[in-house]
Amino acid sequence: MLENLAILAPGLLGGSVAQAARQLGLARRIVVWSRRPESRLALAGQPWCDVVAGTPGEAVAGAGLVVIAAPVDKIVELARLIAPHLAAGAIVTDVGSVKGEISRLGHAALAPRAHFVGSHPMAGSEKTGWEHASAGLFSRRTCFVTPLPETDPAAVETVVKFWHNLGAEVVTVTPDAHDEIVAHISHLPQVLASVLGGFLAQKNPGWRNFAGGGLRDTTRIAASDPRIWRAILEQNHDELLRALRRFQDELHAMQSSLENRDWLEVTARLERAKVWREGFRPAP
Amino acid sequence: MLENLAILAPGLLGGSVAQAARQLGLARRIVVWSRRPESRLALAGQPWCDVVAGTPGEAVAGAGLVVIAAPVDKIVELARLIAPHLAAGAIVTDVGSVKGEISRLGHAALAPRAHFVGSHPMAGSEKTGWEHASAGLFSRRTCFVTPLPETDPAAVETVVKFWHNLGAEVVTVTPDAHDEIVAHISHLPQVLASVLGGFLAQKNPGWRNFAGGGLRDTTRIAASDPRIWRAILEQNHDELLRALRRFQDELHAMQSSLENRDWLEVTARLERAKVWREGFRPAP
Numbered sequence: 001m002l003e004n005l006a007i008l009a010p011g012l013l014g015g016s017v018a019q020a021a022r023q024l025g026l027a028r029r030i031v032v033w034s035r036r037p038e039s040r041l042a043l044a045g046q047p048w049c050d051v052v053a054g055t056p057g058e059a060v061a062g063a064g065l066v067v068i069a070a071p072v073d074k075i076v077e078l079a080r081l082i083a084p085h086l087a088a089g090a091i092v093t094d095v096g097s098v099k100g101e102i103s104r105l106g107h108a109a110l111a112p113r114a115h116f117v118g119s120h121p122m123a124g125s126e127k128t129g130w131e132h133a134s135a136g137l138f139s140r141r142t143c144f145v146t147p148l149p150e151t152d153p154a155a156v157e158t159v160v161k162f163w164h165n166l167g168a169e170v171v172t173v174t175p176d177a178h179d180e181i182v183a184h185i186s187h188l189p190q191v192l193a194s195v196l197g198g199f200l201a202q203k204n205p206g207w208r209n210f211a212g213g214g215l216r217d218t219t220r221i222a223a224s225d226p227r228i229w230r231a232i233l234e235q236n237h238d239e240l241l242r243a244l245r246r247f248q249d250e251l252h253a254m255q256s257s258l259e260n261r262d263w264l265e266v267t268a269r270l271e272r273a274k275v276w277r278e279g280f281r282p283a284p
Numbered sequence: 285m286l287e288n289l290a291i292l293a294p295g296l297l298g299g300s301v302a303q304a305a306r307q308l309g310l311a312r313r314i315v316v317w318s319r320r321p322e323s324r325l326a327l328a329g330q331p332w333c334d335v336v337a338g339t340p341g342e343a344v345a346g347a348g349l350v351v352i353a354a355p356v357d358k359i360v361e362l363a364r365l366i367a368p369h370l371a372a373g374a375i376v377t378d379v380g381s382v383k384g385e386i387s388r389l390g391h392a393a394l395a396p397r398a399h400f401v402g403s404h405p406m407a408g409s410e411k412t413g414w415e416h417a418s419a420g421l422f423s424r425r426t427c428f429v430t431p432l433p434e435t436d437p438a439a440v441e442t443v444v445k446f447w448h449n450l451g452a453e454v455v456t457v458t459p460d461a462h463d464e465i466v467a468h469i470s471h472l473p474q475v476l477a478s479v480l481g482g483f484l485a486q487k488n489p490g491w492r493n494f495a496g497g498g499l500r501d502t503t504r505i506a507a508s509d510p511r512i513w514r515a516i517l518e519q520n521h522d523e524l525l526r527a528l529r530r531f532q533d534e535l536h537a538m539q540s541s542l543e544n545r546d547w548l549e550v551t552a553r554l555e556r557a558k559v560w561r562e563g564f565r566p567a568p
């Protein structure tokens with residue numbers, strides 16, 4: 001059990017970390033900080049929140065583990081800000097969707113006095129804010145932990161155990177491998193859903209009223225927060241573009257098969273996708 | 285109430301029509317026919333199935349309304365097959381996902397003795413077969429009804445009322461307008477989900493184990509039946525390709541914005557898609 005757990009900028013993910021930690025008794029005291037004064041006021045009434053700090057520095061003083069739950073473009077900034085306030089040996093992690101830059105700059109901001117270990121739980125949603133948080137959010141979800149070669153192994157172990165205790169299935173990979181993976185399984189699908197949504201909005205927005213479950217599901221994530229996603233796409237720019245270009249090659253190939261009425265090839269493509277999709281494990 | 289309702293080739297949709305009609309008391313007698321003898325045997329034990337006919341012709345004899353629930357490439361063939369067996373004034377509809385050719389050839393196959401009125405309930409799923417059918421499947425779902433100018437208005441009215449009674453929200457459009465709409469809101473999303481699935485299968489199928497709810501939802505329909513979809517894509521070939529090419533223009537535009545790091549434009553595109561997606565009415 002942690003004596004002090006600090007959560008900076010709790011939203012959907014940070015709030016869920018706090019709720020799960022409280023429910024599972026993983027921390028004696030949970031301290032949070034949020035940028036906006038009205039959020040701090042609202043947080044003070046939450047049962048998973050023992051202390052609301054006025055500054056990030058205050059929040060992390062004495063914390064054994066700090067979770068930076070801010071959008072990806074604010075994480076390194078916060079790591080630098082709290083560095084002088086951390087206890088020696090404190091461990092800092094995050095929940096950002098991109099890991100290369102954050103892992104390297106986070107490490108540089110804290111080493112050698114404290115430890116930065118990047119994390120990314122695959123448990124987002126098109127909804128944001130701790131109002132949508134839940135203690136079970138990480139249950140049976142993948143959580144990537146992305147140490148650098150120079151990261152302290154004991155700190156990595158602590159972070160891995162923390163996510164494991166929250167119910168997640170932890171996968172340890174390098175930050176760069178992480179960024180390639182999520183470019184494909186998260187950032188590309190987000191771009192496709194958004195472009196499809198934008199295309200249909202322009203073509204005829206009224207048609208959405210006729211949609212069946214297929215369109216509803218394929219575009220659910222198009223309702224995600226554009227500010228959060230702009231920052232993710234910006235930070236994973238190169239990997240995303242690589243994945244997007246390769247996807248477009250595949251889409252062109254499908255288009256050619258359709259144009260040539262090569263129904264054997266079209267069917268083969270549909271078959272491969274079906275086999276792949278049926279290989280998903282059951283939903284958490 | 286119908287004296288005799290015939291359902292040919294009941295699968296997910298046809299089975300749901302029969303179950304709903306039984307539950308709501310819309311037909312005194314429900315007669316079904318299925319191509320495979322083992323299906324006919326299994327259907328004989330279903331409470332929503334009073335008679336299992338040995339041939340399509342037997343099934344429709346004396347029916348006031350016939351629902352052809354076969355895949356789109358078999359509908360016209362079945363309409364032609366049953367034509368000589370239909371009672372004068374009988375009304376035939378279908379549940380196919382493409383309507384231009386089916387509406388025209390279906391009409392030609394039956395007129396003037398009986399009436400063909402095309403239908404398309406937007407209530408499919410990646411699952412197939414009447415084992416997955418349910419009486420509530422059409423509740424608050426759009427059902428397109430696609431008469432030709434020459435279709436008998438009373439027959440159209442009967443079909444509209446039938447779907448309305450099953451809980452659907454009926455939208456009457458021309459067959460060609462229907463095909464343009466579904467190319468965009470159903471067939472294009474299917475192609476994108478399948479191409480994304482095929483792309484990720486090829487890149488690294490193991491990555492799917494890390495996926496969050498986003499990838500799960502955006503690719504759910506990639507598990508759909510390739511044989512059914514091949515026939516749909518074939519019949520709606522021209523409209524689908526038009527929609528696919530326009531979508532690719534949008535995708536290229538997004539790619540350019542990303543390549544140019546034009547984050548204002550990227551964010552504007554994400555915003556437009558979010559507004560569009562939030563305009564969906566609540567799920568049925």
